[in-house]
Amino acid sequence: MSFWILALFFCCGREALSDSVQSAEKSESLTVYTYDAMTGKNSLGDKLKRDFEKNTGAKLNLVSFGSVGEALNQIVIEGKKTRADVLLGIDSSFANRARSTQLFVKVPEKYFSELQPSIDLGKDHLFLPFDYGYLAFIYNIQRVKFKSDPSNETTLSQFINSPENLKRVVIEDPRTSSLGFTFLRWTQEITKSEDNLKTLWKSFFPKLVTIAPSWSGAYGLFLKGEADLVLSYSTSRAYHLEKEHRSQFEILFFKDGHPLQVEGAAIVKHTIPSKWIDPFLNLLVGSEVQSQVPTTQWMYPARKGIVLPASFKELPVPKSIFLSDDFTELDRKALIQRWSEWVVSSP
């Protein structure tokens, strides 16, 4: 028993000590809320942390959450007392929700000058884009044999309705994944009417192996062989080419185009003024970190003129589909609610 008590005191003491050190360092640090995949070894977050700490001597605290939506919620819950200075990884699915909280301030104009003009997250410049990618289905040519190469021959709608092709697909849940939600918006965009959208999804559901809560969950199932096709980004192929030297993972391109998903950073209002915001944003859109985006995030860098690795140069760039910004939080919830009802009532 005495061992346990000693262990408890040791543990509590250690925690208390580390906390006092942390509070002393707080003024010399920048806290970034982001999603899980942004942290960990050899991630973009890791690179940012190393470079930021080397350049400024201040500490960069990366706090990760299951998704960027959860990170945003945490900031909303914490309100004025939030420790977050920056929200990293916000995309168009959550941009309007973030806007409506009024917890973020405009990013200074100067950071946008070197970015590609077509890559943005709204004209209000509330979010600073740092990467983007095209939504696409990825399949393994060793497992899926198409009668003829469907790429650029069909549209998404034809493909989903085709009796031949799709057998075992895994997609992300629009309720929990921004990729899943963007896909739902994509199907909404191409079907135009509510009835067509419902019909499209009704014919899609039987072809789904499962609906995974996140991109990583869905991609994991695909790699494990649980599914033949997965909803991901066209750049996923580059990952397999570059990291694993495997070329069997192909992209399915549709002739009517693919939507872009842009990720950005937002400055939390209550952090102002923080002397570490400038160095951080400079670093984020600077050419050194941007050149690491393709091989850490496996996305395209938002900055102009970045030399892409060979694996990216091989990737065809699809025609892009524009998904309207005019989509409120209420619209988002209503669409997800209707989609959930279709899932539940599907055979």
Add this chain to the structure above:
Amino acid sequence: MKPLYLASSIFFAFIIVCLLFPVFHLVWLGVQSINVETLGLIPLRLVWFTCLQALISAVLSGVLGISFALACYETDFWGKKLIIRFSEVTFFLPTLLVTLALIGVWGNRGWLGQMFPWLNFYGWFAVLLAHIFFNYSVFFKNVGQSLKEMDRTEEKIALSLGATKWTTFCKVSLVKLRSSILQSFSIVFLYCSASFFVVLILGGGPRFSTLETAIYQAIKVDLNIPLAVCLAMIQICICLLAQVFYNPQSPPRLSAESRHSERVYNLNSDGLRKFVFWGVWIVSALLVLIPVINLVVSGLGGFFKLDVSDLFQPLLLSFIVGVQVSLLTSFIALSAAYIHKHTNLPWVRRTVSFICTLPVALSTMVFGLSLILVLSTSLQWMQDKWVGVIIVQTLSALPMSFRILSESFSKLEQEIYRSAESLGTGKFQQLFLLEIPAVKKSIALAMATSFGISIGEAGAVLLFESQGKTTLSLWLFKLIGKYQFEEAQGVGLILLLFMLLIFTMKEKWENLR
């Protein structure tokens, strides 16, 4: 101050602050926030599916658990002890570990899944399989115990009067087993209705949402607290209804002299022995053995892919949180058991007993939500210090720890107290010199049990996680989420070893008791 007052102060202070006040506050908020708009967001199907999957899981677990208990009691076969031991382990395995093991075997590319390509693993099949994996042992243990201690005279009379074995079993034995079956059923129903990770990972989308996953989504994804409160209220109502059948005390046991250990159905003589042997072994292999073997084999590969420096933080944090939870739980459970033993007021005894089993009826998400709402101003502090996780895990471990300790206290004969009093000892001396040494094995057992629950629990950690720090179970969840299955299996192996170690210690102390 008498030790009874001290124990009462400790116990009721903890329960009021950490359980009753937060839960009543949640209910109060729920009553206030219920409106047509919020209720309109709750599909009836959610409630229906939560109850339906729990009901089917409980029935199937019951059929399997009772069959196993009967087979193991009524006949001898090779490997019986191994089957019994495995069935005891399954209940204590962390949910995430089991989902990982089942995907590895029954998934579309799993060892057995490939043999049945027509079988779509995700959805009903996976959810029910995982629930049966965890819960058949509840029936197996409770019904097995009752069979062992049951008076079999009536069965013998029925058989001698010409009733068939089946009729005798249905009309006599089953009736006598009713109490333990109902109790097991209510526990399993409660656990399945509050199932979170199984449904989240293996369910596959909105069609398999339960109240528990909807509460999580409302808190973490939609940030719709009124909706979460309403869902939690419904969850509480369902669980309280199911708890009607739950009795925390073991069914009354017969004295040693009146126990009839002989078998009445004697499956050996019917040529059923082979059937029982193969039946039990095949089901055990498909359900438990092969998934656990898969976990070990795949885990070995994954273990070497893990970076030792990555392992240190989750391991240490799991250990720290586990130690704190086991100390706090055993302390609170000891206070409760002491009150239960020494109070002269029957209503106090009943209240303590009811409060200690109340956490069975409330899920992690409900506890977590109620704490978040009460301590919202100190949320940061709760996350930093892992206070939320420690409180929720302590409450989750309280029913089992209380049961262990109250049973031990009840075995202390009144004569010992009278002898101690005749020697002039005070109540405190009796507590420290007589009672604590007498129940110290049970305290160790309660600590091991709550440590095991803490190590494997990830729901509270997911709700209160902070600053990128993670425990072993949450790390496992995140690795599964990041599709790093091999590494996840490596972490799973560590967790499995931890659980086996705790289980072995627990068994040793249980025997010593």
